Amino acid sequence: xxxxxxxxxxxxxxxxxxxxxxxxxxxxxxxxxxxxxxxxxxxxxxxxxxxxxxxxxxxxxxxxxxxxxxxxxxxxxxxxxxxxxxxxxxxxxxxxxxxxxxxxxxxxxxxxxxxxxxxxxxxxxxxxxxxxxxxxxxxxxxxxxxxxxxxxxxxxxxxxxxxxxxxxxxxxxxxxxxxxxxxxxxxxxxxxxxxxxxxxxxxxxxxxxxxxxxxxxxxxxxxxxxxxxxxxxxxxxxxxxxxxxxxxxxxxxxxxxxxxxxxxxxxxxxxxxxxxxxxxxxxxxxxxxxxxxxxxxxxxxxxxxxxxxxxxxxxxxxxxxxxxxxxxxxxxxxxxxxxxxxxxxxxxxxxxxxxxxxxxxxxxxxxxxxxxxxxxxxxxxxxxxxxxxxxxxxxxxxxxxxxxxxxxxxxxxxxxxxxxxxxxxxxxx
Amino acid sequence: xxxxxxxxxxxxxxxxxxxxxxxxxxxxxxxxxxxxxxxxxxxxxxxxxxxxxxxxxxxxxxxxxxxxxxxxxxxxxxxxxxxxxxxxxxxxxxxxxxxxxxxxxxxxxxxxxxxxxxxxxxxxxxxxxxxxxxxxxxxxxxxxxxxxxxxxxxxxxxxxxxxxxxxxxxxxxxxxxxxxxxxxxxxxxxxxxxxxxxxxxxxxxxxxxxxxxxxxxxxxxxxxxxxxxxxxxxxxxxxxxxxxxxxxxxxxxxxxxxxxxxxxxxxxxxxxxxxxxxxxxxxxxxxxxxxxxxxxxxxxxxxxx
Numbered sequence: 001x002x003x004x005x006x007x008x009x010x011x012x013x014x015x016x017x018x019x020x021x022x023x024x025x026x027x028x029x030x031x032x033x034x035x036x037x038x039x040x041x042x043x044x045x046x047x048x049x050x051x052x053x054x055x056x057x058x059x060x061x062x063x064x065x066x067x068x069x070x071x072x073x074x075x076x077x078x079x080x081x082x083x084x085x086x087x088x089x090x091x092x093x094x095x096x097x098x099x100x101x102x103x104x105x106x107x108x109x110x111x112x113x114x115x116x117x118x119x120x121x122x123x124x125x126x127x128x129x130x131x132x133x134x135x136x137x138x139x140x141x142x143x144x145x146x147x148x149x150x151x152x153x154x155x156x157x158x159x160x161x162x163x164x165x166x167x168x169x170x171x172x173x174x175x176x177x178x179x180x181x182x183x184x185x186x187x188x189x190x191x192x193x194x195x196x197x198x199x200x201x202x203x204x205x206x207x208x209x210x211x212x213x214x215x216x217x218x219x220x221x222x223x224x225x226x227x228x229x230x231x232x233x234x235x236x237x238x239x240x241x242x243x244x245x246x247x248x249x250x251x252x253x254x255x256x257x258x259x260x261x262x263x264x265x266x267x268x269x270x271x272x273x274x275x276x277x278x279x280x281x282x283x284x285x286x287x288x289x290x291x292x293x294x295x296x297x298x299x300x301x302x303x304x305x306x307x308x309x310x311x312x313x314x315x316x317x318x319x320x321x322x323x324x325x326x327x328x329x330x331x332x333x334x335x336x337x338x339x340x341x342x343x344x345x346x347x348x349x350x351x352x353x354x355x356x357x358x359x360x361x362x363x364x365x366x367x368x369x370x371x372x373x374x375x376x377x378x379x380x381x382x383x384x385x386x387x388x389x390x391x392x393x394x395x396x397x398x399x400x401x402x403x404x405x406x407x408x409x410x411x412x413x414x415x416x417x418x419x420x421x422x423x424x425x426x427x428x429x
Numbered sequence: 430x431x432x433x434x435x436x437x438x439x440x441x442x443x444x445x446x447x448x449x450x451x452x453x454x455x456x457x458x459x460x461x462x463x464x465x466x467x468x469x470x471x472x473x474x475x476x477x478x479x480x481x482x483x484x485x486x487x488x489x490x491x492x493x494x495x496x497x498x499x500x501x502x503x504x505x506x507x508x509x510x511x512x513x514x515x516x517x518x519x520x521x522x523x524x525x526x527x528x529x530x531x532x533x534x535x536x537x538x539x540x541x542x543x544x545x546x547x548x549x550x551x552x553x554x555x556x557x558x559x560x561x562x563x564x565x566x567x568x569x570x571x572x573x574x575x576x577x578x579x580x581x582x583x584x585x586x587x588x589x590x591x592x593x594x595x596x597x598x599x600x601x602x603x604x605x606x607x608x609x610x611x612x613x614x615x616x617x618x619x620x621x622x623x624x625x626x627x628x629x630x631x632x633x634x635x636x637x638x639x640x641x642x643x644x645x646x647x648x649x650x651x652x653x654x655x656x657x658x659x660x661x662x663x664x665x666x667x668x669x670x671x672x673x674x675x676x677x678x679x680x681x682x683x684x685x686x687x688x689x690x691x692x693x694x695x696x697x698x699x700x701x702x703x704x705x706x707x708x709x710x711x712x713x714x715x716x717x718x719x720x721x722x723x724x725x726x727x728x729x730x731x732x733x734x
Contacts, residue, residue, distance in 0.1 A: 044675065050697065051688050054519025054677070076675045077519065079687035082667075089672050092580045093587040097675075257496050259696075265496030280695040286492035 032322035037069040043324050044074045047101035048083040052345065059341050064331050071324045091115050096316035098325045102145050104136065104309055105393075107384040111144040117315040118142040122326035125334055128352040136309050136381040145384075147309030148333050149347030151276040152371050152378075153209055154292040155179075158285070161269045165189045172293030176238055179296040180247070186269045187246025195249040197270040198262050201239050202400030204393045206272050206295065210235055212304030212379060213297045223386045223429070225421060229414050236403060236410045243404055251404040260284055275367050276310050276347045282363060292370040294377070303377040310347030344368065387428045395420045487511070487706045491699040510703035518688050521677045523704070530664055530681040531711070533598060537663035538656045540602030541610050545655060546648065548605040549614030550640050554626060564615075571608045575668075583672060593675040598666075602659070610655045617651040618644065653722035657715065664712050682708045 035041030047057060054077050061073045076097075078086060084106065090096050096115060110116050120143040126134060129147070137145035159169055167185055174182070183196025200206050208218045217226035242248050249262045263271035264284030271281075272295060281290055297303045313332055315325040332338055336357020339349045344364040348371050349355040360368045386392075399417045402408045408416060482501065486494045487510055489503040517523045551557070552564055586597040605611050621644070629639045645652075667683040674680055686708065689701035 046675075049688075050690070050695070051518040051700075052695070054688065058520050074676070075519075076677055077688070078671060078684065079690065082671045082684070082687060085668070086671055089580060089583050093583040095587045095592060260496035265498075267497050283695040283697075284492060284496065286490075 032324070033320050034323055035070040040070050040072045041321050041324050042072040042074055043099060043319070043321050043328060044076070044097035045099045045328065046075070046083075046097045047077050048080045049077060049101075050079075053077070056341050056345060060332065060338050063335075063337055063341070064328060067331070068327060071321075071327065073328060094318065096318065098319040098321055099313065099315050099328050101148075102312040102314040104145075104312065105385050105390050107137065107145050107312065107314070108139055108389075109387050110314075111139045111142070111384070112387070115317055116144040117317050117319060117322065117325070119144065119146055119315065119326070119329070122315075122322050124326050124330045128334060128354070129350055130307070130352075132378065132380045133307055133309065133350060136384060137312050139384055145309070145312030145314045146329055146333050147312050147350040149276075149310050149342075149344075150307035150350050150371065151274040151310040151347045152305055152307050152374060153205055153272065153295055154275045154370055155270055155272050155295055156263060156277075156281060156290055156292060157270045158263075158266075158287050159289060159291055160287065161194060161266075162186070165194070165269075169291070170293050173300065174296045175298050176296045180239065180242060183242060183247040183270070184245065187248075190246070192246040195253075195262070195268045196242075196247040197249070197268045197272065198254060199239055199243065199248045199251075199400065199404055200272045201236050202397055202404070203272060204396045205274075207232075207235050207396070208382070209295055209304040212306070213299055213302050215302075218382070219386055224425060225418075229418055232414045232417065233410055236400070236413060240410065244406075248404075251401045254401075274308075274310070275370055276344065278363050278367050279345065290366075292366060294374055303374065304379070305374050305377050306379050306381050307350075307371065308381055309350065386425070388424045391424055392421055483702055484706055487699070487703040489699065491697055494698045494702065510699035511707070513697065513700040514689075514704040514707060518685055519677055521680070521685075523685070523707075525678060526680055526682050526685040527708075527711075529679055530683075530708075533595060533666075533670070533681055534660050534663040536595065536599045537602045537659045540599055541605075541607055541659040542652055542655055544603050544605035545607065545610040545614055546645065546652065547640070548611045549618055550636075550644060552611070552615045553618035554623075554639075554644075555636065567608045567611060570606075571612070579668075579672065586673065592673055593679065594673075595679070597673045598669050602663075607659070610659065613655065614648065614651050617648060621647055650722060653719055657719050657722075660715055661712055664708075 033041055045061070047053065049057075057075060057077070061075050064073060065071065087096065087100070087106075087110075091110065091113075107116075119137075124146060126146065133147055133150065134143070137143055137147055155170070155172070157170060162169055165186060167182075167189060170182060186194060186196040211218050211227055211231065214231075216231060220226045239248065244250070249268050253267065254262050257265045257267065261271065261281070261284070262268045264281050266285050266287070275292055278290060278292075281287070294303050294305065313329045315322070315329065319325050333349075334351045334353050336354055339354040339358030342349075343358065343360065344367050348368050349358060355368075396417060399408065399413050399420075402416075403410065403413045485501045485503075488506050488508065489498075490505050490507060490509070493503050493505065515523050517525070552560065552567075582597075583592075586592055591597055601607070625643055625647075626639045629643050634642070664681075665683060666681075667687075670681050670684055674684070682704070686701055686704055689704065690696040690698065
């Protein structure tokens, strides 16, 4: 799915960039058109998300319009999959909306093709942002995206399930061996009724974190792979003894449960993923409470963790209302009242001004507290992923599930992934 | 004469050489019939199960849908999903989405029926220069995948300033751009006796009159088939509205349905399924009303081929 979508994006944006080049050389006014209270300008803002986000965004827009009577915001939304089809077509047709909610994996693609506005050229206040976070919105010295909010990797667990099995809750200070032993304990003590977790070695970001823990970079600066086949073999070997045991859910089971996750379906006791999945897991599983602890690491001082922008705000390179777009982005990322409206539904607010101005309760507080608790371990956020990253991430998952099905051994899986990755990097070079 | 008559007369009395249902006992017959019906019922159950699952799930709490829950019925029966579904999304009421879908679908039906029948009349009954070439070109558009034309088409409508209106979605229907329907009607019309129009022409009727008074009434089965298909296709269309509509007030149902499921946040499968059930009703009603004509339409076409 990601493959196809990505392909469409590439084709579409390719066409569009040709058009953009042709249009080069028209004079540009730095502020763009401005409006007044009697004669406001209208900007288009688009986002993906569910009915809940639509409602919250509507409130935020109403607030913005009341504070900025010279700007009207026309909001529209679609689901995530449709969102990128629509953007690809619009980019090709030259009609991207003025301001857009954005995902990190699409930033380099659209940024490199000059579809996005360099936000450093307009007036957006980034003083309240962690300096380590901003580079993830930048490509070759240009700021294409401002993070609205952050997420971090974590191990989720269901305390009620552990209590019923008589297993102590994890502290989050654990090595991979200890985590594996924990998974096995859940599987054995429940007599297979509950799996420990899913195979965490199939998660690209967890691999990325493990590489960071071993001081290896996933991608070099020139967009090549920064790790070797041996590194990947070592990684996939970590759970070699757990595959096929009650410690981790079998691939058949996980596939049967889709689109729900194994953890959300109450089939596993733990799950390794982003901390902003909390609300979704609570809704899917119906659990009273879920908790978060840091990921395992063999080096207790280096957890390899980082904050990733869970979404960004970008503007179209062709917007006629640069000033209005900048003011709206600034409002959405910095204003404390916007924080109050969204809470952690976009992720934990990235701007300190917004974060401090928001009161977090219940689930929201858990996620915020988790990110606070790992503060001392945080390293620089990753750069925007290479073009085609979505495909790489998907093939990592797919090949890892072949490993679990027993279709491939670790050598075969490593070769298969490396071949796909190298081909893809060559194509996009 | 006698040799001709003998077989017909003696046939009923002659002993059955191979198979004769009459010779079977009533018991065997009943057993066979039972077996047939059991197999048919099992197959029906398999085919209908997804629909049944959908209806059953609409009444379950979200956490009990999908995943590890395999039972069809839930003890926590509730109508909450329908309440959520009817609340609307982002300030747009669900009724609005229904109205939009209905406007688009009815527009599509009216447009297609009008334009396709006129075009078909030209292709089937008027011999104008280049008819063969144009007909071939029209058939060729059937082979062109929709995805190939998405971007060029979008650019055209974008330049014309027609994005975020229903015009890009409906204009093609009014211009007989659906080659499938034109083709269907041409084939149907070719099966109608040409003597009818000749008789009308002798009586002094022009093309307009022949089309309106002779052809249209005879084409009822083809018109009904076209209406049903274009209604259902328009009702279910996702990509067209996704690309051309920007304002949520204008969204039809298929776009709205997706908004309950967001992989990056929480997904309300319950509300989505409840809305799917509601969205299915108009199509179902439309189909039930016109289904007897669809059978008639297809079978008449078969006879005339």
